[in-house]
Amino acid sequence: MREQTAGGTTALHLILAWGFVGIPLAWGVIETVRNALALFG
Amino acid sequence: MASFLDRDRTVARPGFSRWMVPPAALCIHLCIGQVYAFSVFNLPMTKLIGITQSAAADWKLTDLGWIFSIAIFCLGLSAAIMGRWVEEGGPRRAMFTAALCFGGGFLVSAFGISSHQLWLVYLGYGVLGGIGLGLGYISPVSTLIKWFPDRPGMATGMAIMGFGGGAFVASPLSVWLMKHFSTSTHVGVAETFVVMGVVYLAFMLVGSAIVRVPAPGWQPAGYVAPLTPKKLVTTQDVYVYQALKTPQFWLIWWVLCLNVTAGIGVLGQASAMSQEMFPGRVTPVAAAGFVGLMSLFNMAGRFFWASTSDFIGRKNTYFIFFALGTVLYAAVPYTGAVGNLSLFVLCFLVIISMYGGGFATVPAYLRDMFGTRYVGAIHGWLITAWSAAGILGPVLVNYIRQYQIDSGVPKAQAYNVTMDIMAALLVVGFLCNFMIRSVHERHYMREELLDEVGVA
Numbered sequence: 001m002r003e004q005t006a007g008g009t010t011a012l013h014l015i016l017a018w019g020f021v022g023i024p025l026a027w028g029v030i031e032t033v034r035n036a037l038a039l040f041g
Numbered sequence: 042m043a044s045f046l047d048r049d050r051t052v053a054r055p056g057f058s059r060w061m062v063p064p065a066a067l068c069i070h071l072c073i074g075q076v077y078a079f080s081v082f083n084l085p086m087t088k089l090i091g092i093t094q095s096a097a098a099d100w101k102l103t104d105l106g107w108i109f110s111i112a113i114f115c116l117g118l119s120a121a122i123m124g125r126w127v128e129e130g131g132p133r134r135a136m137f138t139a140a141l142c143f144g145g146g147f148l149v150s151a152f153g154i155s156s157h158q159l160w161l162v163y164l165g166y167g168v169l170g171g172i173g174l175g176l177g178y179i180s181p182v183s184t185l186i187k188w189f190p191d192r193p194g195m196a197t198g199m200a201i202m203g204f205g206g207g208a209f210v211a212s213p214l215s216v217w218l219m220k221h222f223s224t225s226t227h228v229g230v231a232e233t234f235v236v237m238g239v240v241y242l243a244f245m246l247v248g249s250a251i252v253r254v255p256a257p258g259w260q261p262a263g264y265v266a267p268l269t270p271k272k273l274v275t276t277q278d279v280y281v282y283q284a285l286k287t288p289q290f291w292l293i294w295w296v297l298c299l300n301v302t303a304g305i306g307v308l309g310q311a312s313a314m315s316q317e318m319f320p321g322r323v324t325p326v327a328a329a330g331f332v333g334l335m336s337l338f339n340m341a342g343r344f345f346w347a348s349t350s351d352f353i354g355r356k357n358t359y360f361i362f363f364a365l366g367t368v369l370y371a372a373v374p375y376t377g378a379v380g381n382l383s384l385f386v387l388c389f390l391v392i393i394s395m396y397g398g399g400f401a402t403v404p405a406y407l408r409d410m411f412g413t414r415y416v417g418a419i420h421g422w423l424i425t426a427w428s429a430a431g432i433l434g435p436v437l438v439n440y441i442r443q444y445q446i447d448s449g450v451p452k453a454q455a456y457n458v459t460m461d462i463m464a465a466l467l468v469v470g471f472l473c474n475f476m477i478r479s480v481h482e483r484h485y486m487r488e489e490l491l492d493e494v495g496v497a
């Protein structure tokens with residue numbers, strides 16, 4: 001991965017792009033797990 | 042604007058990281074995965090006039106059920122018909138169009154809800170949104186495969202995992218928005234649709250802006266294509282309509298259809314099944330938690346199994362799905378008979394992970410068989426197997442269960458025959474997978490056709 005980020009794509013680009021999709025997805029997963037655990041508890 | 046969307050304008054410059062492409066694909070799939078959570082709107086939409094309870098003029102649940110059905114039908118239809126356009130026009134044009142259709146579908150539906158015109162909701166979310174679903178679903182597939190020739194399963198698995206995960210975001214978001222916009226005289230569904238339409242449009246447009254296709258001849262650093270091709274992996278391309286003439290396409294069609302039939306049949310019945318097989322031990326609340334866990338494994342299985350297929354091969358991956366699935370389905374009645382709830386839950390979590398894995402592994406299977414050039418378009422046609430399974434699975438489970446109950450079988454045992462039939466379906470799937478061989482070279486694209494359509 002690193003060897004390809006030397007030119008156009010920076011580490012910041014990658015963090016922003018993955019954060020853009022990762023944060024909502026993680027939020028959704030956490031919500032689901034929390035509900036599932038509470039329900040089984 | 043037209044040039045910005047052209048395939049030529051999306052060719053990556055030197056230095057572009059291929060790891061920017063999965064987030065672009067996820068921007069699309071996380072949004073369109075919302076369709077799995079559409080049911081959260083059903084009940085509120087039956088109270089648009091009555092507010093606290095359904096009034097005589099309110100829409101009926103049976104009428105609202107058609108919104109989802111039309112959307113799924115249009116998903117399959119558009120993916121099949123528009124697949125070639127998606128491949129030849131490039132991913133950005135397809136993603137951009139998918140964004141307009143999907144986001145626009147929400148906005149048209151919002152107008153339909155506020156004016157209480159159900160046909161507008163059918164047209165908006167059903168037809169327009171369904172076309173957005175189909176285009177969005179297939180748009181990043183071949184691009185990801187081209188960027189990750191060393192790990193095509195993992196790459197498409199990431200995107201299709203997003204489709205499974207879209208409901209996790211959409212469900213709580215929809216509930217929160219409806220709660221925010223609702224008043225004592227208003228349910229707040231129309232406003233929720235407007236917000237979600239705008240948010241999804243923006244999110245998907247970001248994906249279309251980020252996406253790039255690799256320059257001709259590009260290969261990942263350090264990657265060396267195998268000198269001797271693997272037995273079931275072609276280095277040639279097969280034209281989309283030629284692929285439809287091969288037995289391999291239809292065998293994979295049945296492989297997907299049977300795998301999805303088995304999974305989708307129990308997915309819709311998991312809540313009722315767990316309560317009826319373990320009466321008194323699984324409450325409705327616990328059953329809802331079980332369904333949530335199944336959704337998580339459905340999503341995780343997409344990434345896990347598709348990534349695993351890069352190491353063990355697609356055919357072997359499906360062999361595992363069918364062999365292990367058969368054993369697990371056959372074991373479910375036993376778990377009920379001995380009252381082992383943990384084993385029951387474990388069986389279904391593994392089954393549902395393989396259901397998701399089947400979706401995510403199939404694009405790479407198609408790539409192995411037919412090459413990368415038209416894999417997205419061929420995948421579009423294959424999605425009709427999903428539509429067929431969407432009807433076959435629930436019908437099998439529901440009707441057999443009802444027949445069993447009508448015949449005097451106790452509810453706790455009413456699923457035994459269904460599970461045996463699902464296991465038998467997986468045996469047929471195993472045989473279909475077994476029969477898959479390499480595509481004959483007479484189906485490969487000829488030079489003149491390559492020149493005509495261009496080589497991406």
